[in-house]
Amino acid sequence: MSYSSLKIFTILFFIFYFGTAIYLEPKPSDHVFPFFSWFLFSNPPTKITSLYTLRVLESGGEKLNSPVLLRDAQTFVYLKANAPTVLEAIIERLAKSIISSDGEKIAALRRELELYFLTKPTRYEIVLITYDLIEYWRESKVRKVDVLATFTTDNLR
Amino acid sequence: MKQFTTSAKNFFILLFSYPEKKIFVDESYSFEKAKTIAGLFYAILVYYALSYFTQWSYSPPIPVNFSPLWPVFWTHYVPFSNALNIMRVFFLTSVLFGAYFFRYRVARIFVFLAFLELFGFINSFGGITPNIYPVLYATFWLMFLPDAWDNPVSSEERKKFLFVFWGTQLFLLLTYTFSAVGKFYYAFVDFQMGRETILAPYALAYYIAHWLPRLQGASLLGPFFVRHQIVGWPFMLFTIYLQFFSFLIAFRPALHRLWALGLTLFHIMSHLTLSLLFPESVLMLLVFFYNSPFYRPNTTLREQLCALPLFGPVLRPLIM
Numbered sequence: 001m002s003y004s005s006l007k008i009f010t011i012l013f014f015i016f017y018f019g020t021a022i023y024l025e026p027k028p029s030d031h032v033f034p035f036f037s038w039f040l041f042s043n044p045p046t047k048i049t050s051l052y053t054l055r056v057l058e059s060g061g062e063k064l065n066s067p068v069l070l071r072d073a074q075t076f077v078y079l080k081a082n083a084p085t086v087l088e089a090i091i092e093r094l095a096k097s098i099i100s101s102d103g104e105k106i107a108a109l110r111r112e113l114e115l116y117f118l119t120k121p122t123r124y125e126i127v128l129i130t131y132d133l134i135e136y137w138r139e140s141k142v143r144k145v146d147v148l149a150t151f152t153t154d155n156l157r
Numbered sequence: 158m159k160q161f162t163t164s165a166k167n168f169f170i171l172l173f174s175y176p177e178k179k180i181f182v183d184e185s186y187s188f189e190k191a192k193t194i195a196g197l198f199y200a201i202l203v204y205y206a207l208s209y210f211t212q213w214s215y216s217p218p219i220p221v222n223f224s225p226l227w228p229v230f231w232t233h234y235v236p237f238s239n240a241l242n243i244m245r246v247f248f249l250t251s252v253l254f255g256a257y258f259f260r261y262r263v264a265r266i267f268v269f270l271a272f273l274e275l276f277g278f279i280n281s282f283g284g285i286t287p288n289i290y291p292v293l294y295a296t297f298w299l300m301f302l303p304d305a306w307d308n309p310v311s312s313e314e315r316k317k318f319l320f321v322f323w324g325t326q327l328f329l330l331l332t333y334t335f336s337a338v339g340k341f342y343y344a345f346v347d348f349q350m351g352r353e354t355i356l357a358p359y360a361l362a363y364y365i366a367h368w369l370p371r372l373q374g375a376s377l378l379g380p381f382f383v384r385h386q387i388v389g390w391p392f393m394l395f396t397i398y399l400q401f402f403s404f405l406i407a408f409r410p411a412l413h414r415l416w417a418l419g420l421t422l423f424h425i426m427s428h429l430t431l432s433l434l435f436p437e438s439v440l441m442l443l444v445f446f447y448n449s450p451f452y453r454p455n456t457t458l459r460e461q462l463c464a465l466p467l468f469g470p471v472l473r474p475l476i477m
Contacts, residue, residue, distance in 0.1 A: 014328070037335060038287065043352075047353070134366055137383055
């Protein structure tokens with residue numbers, strides 16, 4: 001390849017790579033490896049926000065005084081390194097399956113959640129919380145909790 | 158119209174020949190240095206591979222959400238644990254091969270394929286892990302290095318070698334620029350819709366308060382920036398400045414080292430506030446920019462300050 005051809009190839013490749021990445025940007029589900037737009041942390045969260053999460057009611061045979069949200073449940077939920085995003089994805093998919101009443105998916109996702117993250121016998125809820133970011137940060141205060149479902153791990157039954 | 162066409166043509170000719178006229182000024186010096194750095198890069202990848210090995214030994218990936226991407230389609234046909242072992246062996250042998258035979262393109266192609274496999278595998282669990290991509294980009298571009306390791310080397314070959322090296326630098330810097338472009342784009346969209354934008358004084362605090370509790374995370378400076386929201390603003394604006402002008406730095410060798418230091422500090426701050434670390438990006442900055450072959454060792458701090466985007470023209474009359 002001559003020097004001029006190398007330059008032209010480089011320019012065309014840059015246009016192709018970043019053009020494709022930006023084209024795919026609005027549809028993360030259509031992400032084509034290894035294209036990536038690098039639009040990271042581009043729009044901040046709104047002050048009042050909602051999140052699907054998990055709430056522990058009972059762990060290791062002991063009923064808790066009050067339900068504990070995932071963010072404060074380090075003692076009850078086993079979170080190995082690099083796994084938080086995996087756990088969050090499972091909870092979100094589980095919540096959506098509950099909303100759409102997809103029994104097969106619910107069972108599969110519960111199996112993953114309970115096998116890898118809830119190592120102790122646990123009774124827990126999948127909830128949608130609405131909260132003020134700063135209040136939640138400071139004191140775990142949430143403005144609204146919608147319970148989608150309550151489950152018990154097999155080893156507690 | 159004819160004058161416009163001629164001017165446009167001249168502009169593109171100037172742009173096309175810019176690297177050799179303005180960046181590869183000291184061609185022999187840059188060439189020798191680029192060769193050393195390329196060899197060093199392939200040696201460092203062995204260390205990188207070994208650190209991955211340690212992680213895998215004690216903490217194998219959780220096989221949930223596993224949906225193989227195209228580079229690892231073959232994992233469908235073998236048990237998960239076997240696929241892991243095949244990947245490990247291929248990865249380690251390829252990077253070792255690359256470290257020893259980096260002068261041969263076939264070895265560099267194997268290294269690229271090994272990273273393509275590994276990163277394809279890591280991204281097959283439902284999420285996107287872009288922080289590891291820069292290493293893949295570098296292994297991709299360095300495949301194109303010409304066979305110009307032993308003297309005598311013609312000027313054309315030297316230029317090709319330097320252009321591939323510089324192209325790698327430009328590609329790495331463009332990732333930061335696109336990150337800033339995304340921020341400006343969404344700031345415009347959010348502003349139009351009356352929502353908070355990334356340019357707001359409290360944006361960093363919101364990110365921290367949103368991100369850390371969700372993942373049971375903690376960071377050293379996160380609580381401070383949530384309590385004192387306004388303090389985070391200059392950091393955010395400075396980050397956007399650093400990111401946006403990154404592509405321009407490829408064309409200003411005097412700033413290669415200073416900018417890489419700035420971007421490294423940005424990555425360290427991301428870790429201290431959001432508990433997010435991009436070690437691969439820092440590694441690429443260290444290898445390709447801290448000792449950039451296009452940076453002239455006698456560059457003064459004054460010259461660097463004058464070359465700064467936006468601030469350079471303001472500072473020039475004050476310090477020259």
